[in-house]
Structures are given as C-alpha cells and as structure tokens.
Amino acid sequence: MPLALQLHFSAPNLMCGIAGLVNLNGRPADRALLERMISLIRHRGPDEAGFFTDKEAGLGHARLSIIDVACGQQPMSTLDNSLWITFNGEIFNYLELREELIAKGHHFATRSDTEVLLHLYQEEGPACVKKLNGQWAFGIWDTKERRLFLSRDRLGVRPIVYTQSGGAFSFASEVKALFADPGVPRRVDLKALDQLFTFWFPLPPHTFFEGIFELPPGHSLTLQNGEIKIERHWEMNYRPDPVGLRSEQDYVEELWGLLVDAVRLRLRSDVPVATYLSGGLDSSLTTAIVKNFTDRRLRSFSVTFDDPEFDESHYQQEVVRYLGTEHQQVRCSHSDIGQIFPEVIWHTEKPILRTAPAPLFMLSQLVRDAGFKVVVTGEGSDEMLGGYDIFKEAKIRAFWGAVPDSRLRPLLLRRLYPYLNNIQNQSDAYLRAFFRVGAGDLASPFFSHLPRWDVTAKIKTFLSDAVRQQVNGSDPTDELSAMLPGNYRQWGRFLQAQYLEAMYLLPGYILSSQGDRVGMAHSVEVRLPFLDFRVVEFASKLPPTLKMKVLNEKYLLKKCAGDYIPASVRTRHKQPYRAPEGKSFFSKNFDYVDELLSEERLGKDGIFSPQAVSMLVKKFRAGRAIGVKDNMALTGILSTQLMVDQFIHNFNSRASKEPHAEPRSPIKAVRG
Numbered sequence: 001m002p003l004a005l006q007l008h009f010s011a012p013n014l015m016c017g018i019a020g021l022v023n024l025n026g027r028p029a030d031r032a033l034l035e036r037m038i039s040l041i042r043h044r045g046p047d048e049a050g051f052f053t054d055k056e057a058g059l060g061h062a063r064l065s066i067i068d069v070a071c072g073q074q075p076m077s078t079l080d081n082s083l084w085i086t087f088n089g090e091i092f093n094y095l096e097l098r099e100e101l102i103a104k105g106h107h108f109a110t111r112s113d114t115e116v117l118l119h120l121y122q123e124e125g126p127a128c129v130k131k132l133n134g135q136w137a138f139g140i141w142d143t144k145e146r147r148l149f150l151s152r153d154r155l156g157v158r159p160i161v162y163t164q165s166g167g168a169f170s171f172a173s174e175v176k177a178l179f180a181d182p183g184v185p186r187r188v189d190l191k192a193l194d195q196l197f198t199f200w201f202p203l204p205p206h207t208f209f210e211g212i213f214e215l216p217p218g219h220s221l222t223l224q225n226g227e228i229k230i231e232r233h234w235e236m237n238y239r240p241d242p243v244g245l246r247s248e249q250d251y252v253e254e255l256w257g258l259l260v261d262a263v264r265l266r267l268r269s270d271v272p273v274a275t276y277l278s279g280g281l282d283s284s285l286t287t288a289i290v291k292n293f294t295d296r297r298l299r300s301f302s303v304t305f306d307d308p309e310f311d312e313s314h315y316q317q318e319v320v321r322y323l324g325t326e327h328q329q330v331r332c333s334h335s336d337i338g339q340i341f342p343e344v345i346w347h348t349e350k351p352i353l354r355t356a357p358a359p360l361f362m363l364s365q366l367v368r369d370a371g372f373k374v375v376v377t378g379e380g381s382d383e384m385l386g387g388y389d390i391f392k393e394a395k396i397r398a399f400w401g402a403v404p405d406s407r408l409r410p411l412l413l414r415r416l417y418p419y420l421n422n423i424q425n426q427s428d429a430y431l432r433a434f435f436r437v438g439a440g441d442l443a444s445p446f447f448s449h450l451p452r453w454d455v456t457a458k459i460k461t462f463l464s465d466a467v468r469q470q471v472n473g474s475d476p477t478d479e480l481s482a483m484l485p486g487n488y489r490q491w492g493r494f495l496q497a498q499y500l501e502a503m504y505l506l507p508g509y510i511l512s513s514q515g516d517r518v519g520m521a522h523s524v525e526v527r528l529p530f531l532d533f534r535v536v537e538f539a540s541k542l543p544p545t546l547k548m549k550v551l552n553e554k555y556l557l558k559k560c561a562g563d564y565i566p567a568s569v570r571t572r573h574k575q576p577y578r579a580p581e582g583k584s585f586f587s588k589n590f591d592y593v594d595e596l597l598s599e600e601r602l603g604k605d606g607i608f609s610p611q612a613v614s615m616l617v618k619k620f621r622a623g624r625a626i627g628v629k630d631n632m633a634l635t636g637i638l639s640t641q642l643m644v645d646q647f648i649h650n651f652n653s654r655a656s657k658e659p660h661a662e663p664r665s666p667i668k669a670v671r672g
Contacts, residue, residue: 016042016074017062017520018086018262019172020139020168020611022148024226028165029058036180038062038165040658044088044520050074052084056487057148062628076114079107087114088528089136089158092265096648097131126220129233133201133265133533137215139171146221154234155380155531156273158215159516173301174517175349181653185211186648190359193351193480196453197459197636200353203479208241208350208643216505225247229570235485236503236536238495248559249545255538256560263289266376274299274372276526278362278577279315281570282378282387283562284323286529286563290376291323299659300325301367301375303359306333309419309578313423315569322566324619330366332359335538337584340593342642346654347521348513349647351639353456353632356579361518368522377517379510380530383502386494386547387554387574389416393435394497395449395551401437410435422627433446443596444479448497453477459633462612470538478502480504483633494544502536515576581631585638586620596641605644608637 019037021029033053039061042049045062052075054060077084078212088248091097094113097120102108106119113134120128121140126149129136135157144448150171152160162171166183178184189210192202202208204216215221218234263286265274275287277300291298300320304313313329318328337358344358345351367375370472383390392501393416400409417423426434434451441450460468488496519526529535541545542556549555553574561570585593595601599610616633617627648655 009543011235015178016088017041017173018059018088018137019085019138019166019170019177020141020148021058021170022141022223023168024164025058025167029053029056031058032055033181034058034060037170037172037177040176040655041428042522042658044173045632046523047075052086052141054084054141054143055145057139057161059084061086065371068157073112076110076112076118078118078122078624079109082142083118084141084143085114085118085121085138087117087136087367088140088160089134089138089153090266090268090525091117091132091134091136091192092268093133095268105262118538120343126151126222126231126233129220135528135531139361146224149216149220150223151233152215154218154533155502157511157516157528157531159512160215161207162215162221164228165211169228169397175209175344175345176651176655178212179647179655186651188644188648190467190470191474192535192605193467193640194460194474195476196351196353197477198457199480199508200456200505201505201512202350203476203483204508206608209647217503234350234533235489236499236540237430237485238491238499238540240495242543244544244564248546248556251542251556252559255535255556258532258538259285259529259560260289262282262529262535263376264293265530266527267293267533269374271373272296272299272371273326273374273376273411274367274370276300276375276377277302277316277325278378279312279319279569280378280575280577281557281565281572282530283379284319284378284565284569285557286324286376287319287380288323289529291325297553298323298325299370299372301363301372302327302329303371304329304353305359305580306329306331312321312575312581313626315572318566319569328366328370330359330362330363332579333435334580334584334587337361337580338587338593341638342646343521344518345639345642346646347517348515348639349643350513351636351643352513353459353636353639354510354579355581355584355635356577357513357518359579360514361521364519364522364524367524373523374525374527376527376529378530379515379528380506380525380536381554381557382574383498383506384530384536385542385554385556386498386544386558388501388576389553389574390448390452390501391494391497391548391551392416392551395446395548396491397437397443398493401442404437408450418573419578420628427475443482445484447493450501455629456632458629459636462608462616462633462637464606465608467607492544494548498547507548540671582620582625583623585634592642592645593638595639596645601641605641607640607644609651611638 031053039051042062049064050061050073059075075084075086091113094116098116101119108115127469130152136153137158139162159173161175163178172178172179187210192206192208195202205213207214219230219232221230275290277283277287288299302316303312337355343362396412410432441447441515546556558570599614602608602610604612
C-alpha cells in the first residue's frame with residue numbers, strides 16, 4: 001500500500017462565522033444588528049468581515065482565510081445577484097465539482113470553494129448538498145424567490161443555530177450571535193438540561209436555551225413565505241456485508257485507499273497544515289499519511305499532562321521519533337483547567353460533564369500562536385471503525401445476558417476500562433450490579449448505553465425541588481426512541497451502540513465541545529479524514545467482526561496501519577482522551593468557583609439544591625470525592641452555573657469582552 005508523494009495542492013475555502021436574518025413582517029434588514037452578530041463571533045473569523053442586506057433579508061460573515069486568500073471574501077453572489085451565500089466550512093472536492101460546472105457552462109471569478117458551492121446550488125438547488133464532500137454550514141438567500149436555504153454537513157462537524165423571535169428569523173454559527181438581538185429571550189430550556197444530564201448533550205434540535213434550535217446534522221432548512229421546512233439530506237444506515245463475501249485483504253485495501261484519498265483532499269489549502277498527535281492509533285496514522293503528502297517537515301501538536309494518570313507523552317514522543325515530525329506540546333496542569341474553564345464554557349455554549357475540552361482549548365491556542373490555522377486529526381475513527389470500550393462492554397454484557405446465571409461470563413467485565421482504577425478496584429458483585437443485564441435491559445433499544453446514562457442521570461439528584469417537579473414525568477429516552485431509524489432494531493447490539501455514538505454523542509459533544517468550539521475559539525480549523533462520507537459509508541458496510549474481532553478494537557484499521565506507525569502504538573490498548581476533573585477547581589482558590597457554588601448563589605439561580613451541592617463541594621475540598629459520578633456532577637453543576645452567569649445574568653458585560661477589532665480589510669460583499 002505505497003503512498004504517492006504529492007508536493008503541491010490547490011486550495012478549498014475558509015473556516016469562519018456566519019449569521020443572517022429574515023424579517024417575516026417585511027421590515028428592512030437591520031445592518032447594525034448583523035454587525036453586532038458578527039462581532040460576537042469574530043474569534044471564528046478574525047481576518048475579514050462582510051455584510052449584505054436585501055430588503056427584509058441580510059447575511060453576515062467573519063472570515064478565517066484558508067483558500068483563495070485574496071479573492072474568497074463573503075457574502076458572495078452570482079453575477080446576476082440572484083443568489084447570495086454566507087458559508088462556514090470546506091468543500092474538499094470543490095476542484096472536481098468546478099470542472100463539472102465549467103463543462104455545463106458556468107464561469108468562475110475566484111478559486112474558492114464558496115463560489116463552486118454557489119454555482120452548484122444555482123445548477124441543482126437544494127439537492128446540491130448530496131454531491132459535497134466536506135464539512136459545512138451555510139445560508140443562501142435567493143433574491144428572486146425570497147427564499148432562505150440553510151444546510152449542515154452529514155455528521156455535524158460545523159454548527160448552525162437559529163431562532164424565530166419578534167417577527168424575525170435569524171441564524172448563526174453560535175448562539176451568542178443570536179443574543180446580539182436584545183429581543184431574543186435568554187432562558188434555560190429545562191427539558192434540554194434533563195437530556196444533557198442523561199446523554200451528555202441535548203437532543204437536536206434542542207439547545208441549552210429555550211427557543212434556540214440547532215439544525216441537526218445531515219439536514220437542510222428552507223424558509224419561504226414565513227414557513228419553515230426541514231428535510232434530511234443524509235442518514236447513517238448499516239448494511240453489513242455477509243461474512244465471507246470478500247476477503248479481509250480486499251477490505252484492508254479499500255479502507256486504506258479511501259483513507260489516503262480523504263487525507264489528500266483535506267490537505268487542499270493555501271495556508272500550512274499541521275496535525276494533532278495524541279499518541280493513539282488514529283492520530284498517528286493520519287499524521288503518517290499527511291507526512292507522505294508533503295515535501296516540508298510536518299508540524300505536529302499535542303497535549304501533555306502533569307498528572308501521569310492522563311499523560312500520553314511517552315507514546316507521542318515515540319511517534320514523533322518514528323515519523324520525524326517537528327513537534328510542539330502544551331503542558332496542562334490541574335490549575336490550568338480551573339483557570340480557563342469559564343472561557344471554555346463561553347465557547348461550548350452548553351454545560352459539559354467532563355473537563356476534556358479545556359486542554360484542547362489550550363492546544364488550539366498553541367497551534368494558532370505557532371502560525372497555523374488548519375490541523376488534521378484522527379477524530380471519528382472510534383465511532384466508525386469500532387474503537388470504544390463501550391462497544392466491548394456491550395459485547396460482554398450481551399454474552400453474559402445469554403446465560404444470566406453464569407458466574408464466569410461476568411468476569412470478562414474485568415477486561416474493561418483498565419485505565420479507570422475505581423472500576424478495577426470494585427468487587428465482582430459491584431460490577432455485576434453496575435453492568436446489569438436484566439430482562440428489561442436486554443429488551444431495550446439502548447442496551448449498550450444504559451449503564452452510562454444511569455451514571456450520568458445521577459446528576460439530577462442535585463437539581464432543586466422546583467426544577468425536578470418541572471422535568472419529572474418525562475423520560476429523555478422517549479424522544480430519542482422516536483428519532484431512531486425504522487430498521488434500528490434489526491442491526492444487533494454492536495451496530496446499535498455504534499449508531500448512538502456516531503449520530504448523537506459525536507456531533508452533540510465530541511465534534512462540538514471538544515471540536516469546533518474550542519478550535520474556533522482560537523481560529524483553528526480541524527479536518528477529519530475518518531469522517532469523509534466515503535469512509536463512513538464504507539464502514540457502514542463492514543461486518544462487525546472486522547471492526548472488533550472478539551475484543552480487539554479497530555481490527556481492520558490496525559491491519560491498514562502496518563509499519564506506517566510504531567508497533568507499540570498500533571497494538572496498545574485503546575485509551576480514550578481524558579483530562580483531570582473535579583479537583584482541578586480546587587487546586588487554587590478560584591473566585592468564580594466560590595461564588596457560583598455558594599449556597600446563596602445556587603439558591604438565587606434556582607437550578608440546583610444549595611444543600612446538596614454544598615455537601616458535594618465539601619467532599620471535594622476534603623479530598624474525599626472519588627469516581628466518575630462525583631466528577632461529572634461537580635463539572636456539570638459548575639458549567640451549568642457558568643452558563644447561567646455568562647448568558648442569562650451577565651451576557652452584555654461578558655459579550656463586551658469579546659475582541660471587536662475592525663476587519664483587516666474593508667467590509668464588502670463580493671460577486672462570484
């Protein structure tokens with residue numbers, strides 16, 4: 001499986017922030033409001049800003065220049081001004097699409113993928129998104145039909161949120177831009193909070209805020225004559241090949257070819273591209289592939305930890321020596337996490353139950369300070385190719401569930417989570433109770449995730465009586481059940497577990513709080529070869545035994561890796577990315593922790609029980625907090641309190657701290 005050396009690339013577009021509005025009552029679009037919206041997300045695009053207004057509609061754009069740096073400004077229009085676009089993302093196959101469009105008579109004024117997308121929409125309408133290989137969120141305004149079209153990529157790499165308030169429909173990359181309009185209410189959606197304290201995220205289209213919605217991954221929205229229509233343009237579907245249909249080597253070669261081409265496309269850029277290197281299989285392999293596509297010494301970046309429980313620097317350095325990258329790392333301490341946590345929550349725009357986004361926030365700052373805007377990462381491999389311990393857990397529990405009275409089968413649970421000492425130190429009886437396989441569990445469509453969700457839901461014991469009364473009687477899994485595809489129950493438990501991770505946890509948390517939000521906080525774009533839709537659809541046809549052979553995770557990918565990465569990295573046990581948690585907030589005296597977790601403040605905000613939280617805080621201060629339950633509760637409560645403080649009580653003062661620098665070049669709209 002040799003890699004061809006390719007030295008030069010033509011470039012896609014840019015990562016940025018987008019915003020827009022349509023007045024449903026016919027009032028003229030408010031240019032000043034658009035400017036305020038964009039000013040609140042300038043971190044996403046500090047290079048330029050542009051605006052377009054057309055009677056009742058307007059579009060705004062904050063640009064991070066990556067492709068066609070000189071000519072890719074937005075909003076951009078067709079030559080006849082009939083279509084205008086504001087676009088956040090990358091269309092990686094834009095060169096191929098451009099050639100197709102030229103053959104059909106289209107003419108181009110720029111080299112940007114924005115213009116290709118605009119012309120493709122002109123040619124094919126909303127169906128154009130089916131031809132895109134990329135990560136996108138965009139809005140197109142049709143001046144003739146008075147129609148707004150919004151779309152989000154298949155797996156939700158790029159965000160887009162919207163609301164309807166005061167006779168206007170508005171959309172943006174981030175919620176804070178919507179709150180630039182003082183007429184948009186800022187209230188907590190308790191139903192969404194209930195979901196977040198079950199699944200780690202609100203189910204789309206819900207967000208943390210009442211009346212603010214996100215466009216779900218793989219969906220498009222049309223607004224015309226005051227009516228909103230939302231349609232799915234892509235969905236995950238598992239149709240595994242029968243075992244033995246093809247040889248294992250055939251699958252290895254196809255996966256490798258797809259992965260190499262996915263990386264090749266994601267190196268299209270007019271600015272240098274670096275990689276994230278965690279020391280695991282996925283990032284090491286993507287780094288190895290990128291290295292073979294460049295004639296310069298590749299730059300790689302990683303996070304290391306003072307706490308040895310979380311540190312993977314040994315493996316990172318082994319890969320660096322093996323591949324010869326020029327490597328930089330940011331070292332993260334407990335106090336670092338406590339220090340930057342409020343800023344992290346300002347960007348995640350939802351509570352989080354783990355501190356893991358904080359070190360990645362630091363990492364993206366390191367990358368940007370080093371002069372890079374684009375990094376390639378291995379994210380998505382675990383979801384698509386069977387890498388998580390939760391998949392092993394589901395297999396073991398199902399094996400045990402076939403003979404529930406077996407004494408030996410539950411012993412396999414000891415093979416799970418070797419990196420979690422608290423789990424490993426528990427008795428066999430505790431493990432059997434925790435990973436239970438009762439008749440109701442075995443019959444549930446969420447069999448694989450029930451133990452996880454039960455632990456997460458224990459955070460709800462800290463809710464105030466008033467909030468509990470409002471959310472009691474509703475079961476978050478009921479709404480999720482209604483969202484499942486019709487053939488979900490036919491897939492088997494392994495594929496069901498994969499689906500829940502890939503279609504919900506991945507966009508709802510990993511690509512959001514750990515991905516786009518902390519990357520774009522420092523104007524850094526991440527590109528994800530494992531989420532190339534061709535790789536995803538190939539993986540959906542793989543027999544599950546090629547994803548996880550017995551308990552050997554990502555079996556087929558390891559076969560692909562061969563000698564491209566060190567053997568020790570290829571064969572090491574999967575260790576998910578984690579960071580120091582609850583005790584980080586007590587490593588120093590942080591004023592915001594004392595204030596937001598005080599009984600007085602908790603009572604005023606009304607979400608949590610002051611007495612229950614006070615007992616938890618005392619437990620942490622005394623060094624007696626242990627395990628996942630305590631850590632998730634403390635992190636979830638504190639991040640929720642920060643959300644209420646920053647977005648409900650003090651939004652204007654917090655927003656005023658955003659950098660509102662003037663655009664680096666004149667504000668303008670550009671015709672393509």
